[in-house]
Amino acid sequence: DTGVSQNPRHKITKRGQNVTFRCDPISEHNRLYWYRQTLGQGPEFLTYFQNEAQLEKSRLLSDRFSAERPKGSFSTLEIQRTEQGDSAMYLCASSRRAGGTDTQYFGPGTRLTVL
Amino acid sequence: EDQVTQSPEALRLQEGESSSLNCSYTVSGLRGLFWYRQDPGKGPEFLFTLYSAGEEKEKERLKATLTKKESFLHITAPKPEDSATYLCAVQDSGNTPLVFGKGTRLSVIA
Numbered sequence: 001d002t003g004v005s006q007n008p009r010h011k012i013t014k015r016g017q018n019v020t021f022r023c024d025p026i027s028e029h030n031r032l033y034w035y036r037q038t039l040g041q042g043p044e045f046l047t048y049f050q051n052e053a054q055l056e057k058s059r060l061l062s063d064r065f066s067a068e069r070p071k072g073s074f075s076t077l078e079i080q081r082t083e084q085g086d087s088a089m090y091l092c093a094s095s096r097r098a099g100g101t102d103t104q105y106f107g108p109g110t111r112l113t114v115l
Numbered sequence: 116e117d118q119v120t121q122s123p124e125a126l127r128l129q130e131g132e133s134s135s136l137n138c139s140y141t142v143s144g145l146r147g148l149f150w151y152r153q154d155p156g157k158g159p160e161f162l163f164t165l166y167s168a169g170e171e172k173e174k175e176r177l178k179a180t181l182t183k184k185e186s187f188l189h190i191t192a193p194k195p196e197d198s199a200t201y202l203c204a205v206q207d208s209g210n211t212p213l214v215f216g217k218g219t220r221l222s223v224i225a
Contacts, residue, residue, distance in 0.1 A: 043159065045213065102206060103161060103164050104149075107158050
């Protein structure tokens with residue numbers, strides 16, 4: 001059973017650079033989510049896709065952030081012109097809505113450090 | 116606005132000392148309440164989903180319960196390997212994304 005995978009696991013970048021993260025969901029999961037987590041806080045929702053359609057974006061998601069899910073498979077999250085405040089763990093989760101259930105399974109995360 | 120509050124923020128237990136973690140929530144309509152375990156530097160690991168008041172679920176030394184306003188995660192005779200941060204999250208019936216609490220950091224000392 002292959003779980004959610006994320007790459008890279010760690011990324012160190014300089015302020016102002018662009019970064020891109022990849023998420024591969026559990027196969028056959030039609031929903032994919034991105035969350036951000038800072039130290040001592042719970043994950044905060046950024047955006048989610050159902051198949052290839054981006055259905056919701058949080059107010060937290062500034063215009064420097066963009067996410068895609070081409071063909072409804074893997075997803076990428078790009079941050080342009082990174083700022084020190086972007087340093088966080090970026091988590092991806094996937095789910096397969098079945099009836100009333102929608103349990104989200106998380107990947108290991110990508111730790112971003114902006115110097 | 117959906118809100119989740121977890122208490123205590125941190126809990127230190129001796130091995131074998133049972134206790135409970137609390138998750139209080141406010142939602143307009145509950146689709147589900149979720150418990151996750153998170154080890155340092157890793158993603159959250161799914162534990163339980165609860166859907167309606169009165170529901171209970173168990174897994175090894177963990178038991179989750181749900182009322183209309185809160186959920187408890189009971190830990191019976193904990194072991195050091197149970198040390199982790201336990202996260203509670205809710206899913207509103209009108210929304211898909213999870214709203215998380217800040218978590219309870221549990222330390223179990225041998």
